[in-house]
Amino acid sequence: MKLVLCYGDPSKMFDIQALAHKLEVPWFSSAIDLPEDATHVLWVSTHGIALGKVGDKMPTATSVDFLNPTLLYRLRTSGKRQGLGKAVGLDKVAAPTVLDATAGLGRDALVLAYLGCEVLMLEKSPLIHILLEDGLKRAKAAVSVLLNKAPHRMHLLQCDALQRFAEIKQGTATQPDVIYLDPMFPTRQKTAMVKKDLALLQEILGVEENFANLLQAARSCAIHRVVVKRPGNSLSKSLPVPTFVVPGKSAHFEVYVNSSFSSSR
Numbered sequence: 001m002k003l004v005l006c007y008g009d010p011s012k013m014f015d016i017q018a019l020a021h022k023l024e025v026p027w028f029s030s031a032i033d034l035p036e037d038a039t040h041v042l043w044v045s046t047h048g049i050a051l052g053k054v055g056d057k058m059p060t061a062t063s064v065d066f067l068n069p070t071l072l073y074r075l076r077t078s079g080k081r082q083g084l085g086k087a088v089g090l091d092k093v094a095a096p097t098v099l100d101a102t103a104g105l106g107r108d109a110l111v112l113a114y115l116g117c118e119v120l121m122l123e124k125s126p127l128i129h130i131l132l133e134d135g136l137k138r139a140k141a142a143v144s145v146l147l148n149k150a151p152h153r154m155h156l157l158q159c160d161a162l163q164r165f166a167e168i169k170q171g172t173a174t175q176p177d178v179i180y181l182d183p184m185f186p187t188r189q190k191t192a193m194v195k196k197d198l199a200l201l202q203e204i205l206g207v208e209e210n211f212a213n214l215l216q217a218a219r220s221c222a223i224h225r226v227v228v229k230r231p232g233n234s235l236s237k238s239l240p241v242p243t244f245v246v247p248g249k250s251a252h253f254e255v256y257v258n259s260s261f262s263s264s265r
Contacts, residue, residue: 001203002037003127004028007044015044023126042127049134051127051200062197064105064135071107072146075114084108085115087227087246087253088178093261096177101161101218104201106132106154108182108229110139113153120155120176122164125205129158165217177261179222182229183211212239219256226256 005027007016019042020027028034034041034054043050043061052061065071080090089096095116100109103121105128113119123129139151157164167173218226225243230236231251242254 002035002039003042004034004038004040005042005044006031006034009044009046012044012046019044019049019130022130042130048138049131051131062105062131062200064131066106066110066135066139066147066151067142067144071110072144074107075111075146075150078111078115080115083246083248084111084227084253087255088112088117088180089225089261090115090117093177096224096261097174098178098180099164099176099222100180100182101164101214102180102182103132103156104128104182105197106135108180109154110150112180114147114150116153117178118153118155120157122157122159122161124158124160126158127204128201129156132156161214162217165221168221175221175223177222177224179218179226180229181211181215181218181226183214215239215256219258222258224257224259224261226258228254228256230254 003023003025005016005020005023005025007013007027007029016027023042025042026035031041038054040051040053041056041061043052048063048065050061050063079085085091088098095118098112098117098119100112100119100121103109103123106121109119109121121132123132133156136151136154136156139147164173168175215226215228228236228239228242229251230253233247233252235241235245236254239254240256243257244255246253246255
């Protein structure tokens with residue numbers, strides 16, 4: 001990938017310079033001036049920050065938009081006793097703390113925060129972290145009755161998951177009630193937008209090759225349980241057998257229980 005930055009508003013010049021320094025990439029004021037070997041563009045404008053391929057326009061680029069109508073509809077139809085909520089234990093306890101160790105574009109983290117969880121999102125990629133940071137900032141500034149306090153329950157850290165797990169074991173980081181893992185897998189969703197966004201994430205982050213090690217480390221750090229999101233309805237043959245499974249339409253959740261919530265609350 002050959003990444004460049006491009007801005008469409010002079011008022012965003014400071015943002016461009018700061019982002020270019022963080023990512024160590026060149027920046028341009030016009031898409032016409034982009035170098036021939038550029039493959040991806042990080043667009044910065046008054047509408048936020050978005051990532052796309054050279055040749056794509058900013059409106060079709062990938063951004064973190066927690067006010068997206070499709071995502072807001074998901075919030076309205078999510079419940080504590082359904083899918084993700086049940087997997088993290090919201091049918092048993094009001095507000096567990098969740099460490100989302102593979103945050104991606106933050107959509108599952110938003111659902112968990114909307115349902116009452118305090119969520120710490122980890123993202124190791126500086127590029128994806130920038131998108132998340134921008135989306136979270138805009139969500140916190142927005143006036144949305146539906147979002148309510150959800151964005152303020154979401155916290156973001158640029159960090160590799162294994163590094164954070166090591167800090168938890170050393171006692172220098174807080175041990176969460178639940179650790180949530182959503183490893184990259186080939187998308188089965190039907191909408192073009194979801195396919196495009198996940199394809200871009202896979203291009204940047206790749207596929208987690210040592211997920212079994214990541215899961216093992218997570219299980220030694222969570223107080224109550226580890227939740228793994230997987231495609232389809234078939235159990236993962238390469239992973240330990242989970243304590244129980246929460247089924248879903250396009251994905252299911254494999255839950256590994258360390259202790260019941262009632263044992264400490």
